Structures are given as C-alpha cells and as structure tokens.
Amino acid sequence: MKIALLGYGKMGKAIETIALQRGHTIVIKTSRDSDYNINDADVAIDFSVPSAAFNNISNCLNNQVPVISGTTGWLEQYDDIVSLCEKQKGAFIYASNFSLGVNIFFELNETLAKMMAKLNDYKLDIEEIHHTQKLDAPSGTAITLAEGIIKNNSAYQDWQLDTASDKNIPIIAKRIPEVPGTHIISYTSPIDTIKIEHEAHNREGFALGAVIAAEWLADKTGVFTMKDVLNIG
Incomplete structure (x- = not known):
C-alpha cells in the first residue's frame, strides 16, 4: 500500500518503520503546515495535532482516501466526521489507542x-x-x-x-x-x-496496531473501530 503519514513526529516515525517492514511505501509525510496531494496515497494514517486532525481527516474523506486517526483532543467534531464519511461513502477508523x-x-x-x-x-x-x-x-x-x-x-x-x-x-x-x-x-x-x-514498553505496539488497522480498512466503506479490526466484543 501507498501510505500517507499525516503527522511525522515520534509516532509517525515509528509507524513508518513498521510500515516499511511490512512491505508498504510511504508517499506522504506531513508536518503541521505541509502541502500534499492526498490522492497519491491508498490510505492515510493521522497522528497529527488536535488543531490539524479535523482538516486532515476531512481532506481524506472528501478525496475517497481511507483514513485512520489516533489523534486525540479533537473529538467534539467526531460526529461531523462520521456524517462526512457517510455522505462521501468513505472509510474511517478513530481509536484513542491502536495498540x-x-x-x-x-x-x-x-x-x-x-x-x-x-x-x-x-x-x-x-x-x-x-x-x-x-x-x-x-x-x-x-x-x-x-x-x-x-x-x-x-x-x-x-x-x-x-x-x-x-x-x-x-x-x-x-x-x-x-x-x-x-x-x-x-x-x-x-x-x-x-x-x-x-x-506499554515502547511505541511499537501503537505503531503496529495503526498499520494493521490501515491494512484492514483499505478496501472497506464505513465508520469502524478497533473492535471491528480485531473481531472482538
């Protein structure tokens, strides 16, 4: 898969390492003010900052790019994202923790x-x-x-x-x-x-879970959780 990393801090770098180990390609790495073309990606992983998450996720859904987000602090707008995902027939997973x-x-x-x-x-x-x-x-x-x-x-x-x-x-x-x-x-x-x-002993567990979620979501339509990814609960 071609993956966009929306947020390239410590978590973004850990996700990059795991994704490359699993045979994927990183085509976008963004900082807070980066310009990028989300259509270059098959799936996006958002670990940005609260002020950027809503726009990042909206951009993906408006361009039919499946997106997962582990950014916290923006959830007062979560219902708006769910509505947008349903309107655009997109694919979205939010998790407070992907481990x-x-x-x-x-x-x-x-x-x-x-x-x-x-x-x-x-x-x-x-x-x-x-x-x-x-x-x-x-x-x-x-x-x-x-x-x-x-x-x-x-x-x-x-x-x-x-x-x-x-x-x-x-x-x-x-x-x-x-x-x-x-x-x-x-x-x-x-x-x-x-x-x-x-x-948690390190960030690798969070990163691995995020990549597994992105792999699972790539061909789906709808709003999901990690319970769906792991088939639990």
Whole structure:
C-alpha cells in the first residue's frame, strides 16, 4: 500500500518503520503546515495535532482516501466526521489507542465493570501515566476506559480529572519523562483492592496496531473501530 503519514513526529516515525517492514511505501509525510496531494496515497494514517486532525481527516474523506486517526483532543467534531464519511461513502477508523494489547485491555475493563456493578463497597479510580510531551490530559485511552465503565455500571455518569464525586470516576493523570503509556484501573474496598493494568514498553505496539488497522480498512466503506479490526466484543 501507498501510505500517507499525516503527522511525522515520534509516532509517525515509528509507524513508518513498521510500515516499511511490512512491505508498504510511504508517499506522504506531513508536518503541521505541509502541502500534499492526498490522492497519491491508498490510505492515510493521522497522528497529527488536535488543531490539524479535523482538516486532515476531512481532506481524506472528501478525496475517497481511507483514513485512520489516533489523534486525540479533537473529538467534539467526531460526529461531523462520521456524517462526512457517510455522505462521501468513505472509510474511517478513530481509536484513542491502536495498540492491540490496549484494545484487549478495553474489553477486560468492560467485563470487570459489569462484574463490579453491584459491589458498592468498592471505590473506583483510573490512573494514567504518560511522557511529558503528551499534550492532552487525561489521555484518550483513559477516557475510553472511563466510558467503558460508565456504559456497564450505572453507578457512574461521567469522569473528572484528578477529583472524585459520588457519580464521577476520578482520572489521575501523571506526566513522567520517557513513559510510553501506563493505565491502571483500581477497585478498592476496606478489605482489598482489585486492579488491572496495561503498561506499554515502547511505541511499537501503537505503531503496529495503526498499520494493521490501515491494512484492514483499505478496501472497506464505513465508520469502524478497533473492535471491528480485531473481531472482538
């Protein structure tokens, strides 16, 4: 496949390495202000910045180029992208995290949330740890985890950053140099703690998942998730 990398930071470079190893060609590498012809690509992978993501994705859909995006911080416009994708009969995947392991972790989180739904003695919190260059807090992955719990446990209605209330899940966001990403779900009662954790060792897992998603999407039409890619859930 001919791949456009929309965003050529650390993730873009990691995706490039994996894509080349899997026999693909990189035909576009963009920075924030780059000019490019998206029609040169068979599929696009967007890991840009929040201010650029909507325009990048729209440009792909308007030109019938399948696109996946792992950029967070722009999701107030997600429904507009879904509408555009349907109008243009395009192909689109957004994921807060493309790591195959994290997407399995999402499923474990939802299963555990169902099991804990009636155990009122347990207090829940989510902790996420990322590198200091990460622009948004909490992470998109942490928000996805919170949404998965809310969907499966009526005790919670929303999440809050660094604080807790009766109906909201506290998300504790930490920024530490050179940490690719760690997410911890803890249920704590007076007598014990139940905890599940995912720890990324490097960016390769995110990059591999993004390339696999792009390969899967290349001949599809519609709006999909990593559950579709991995056939889980």
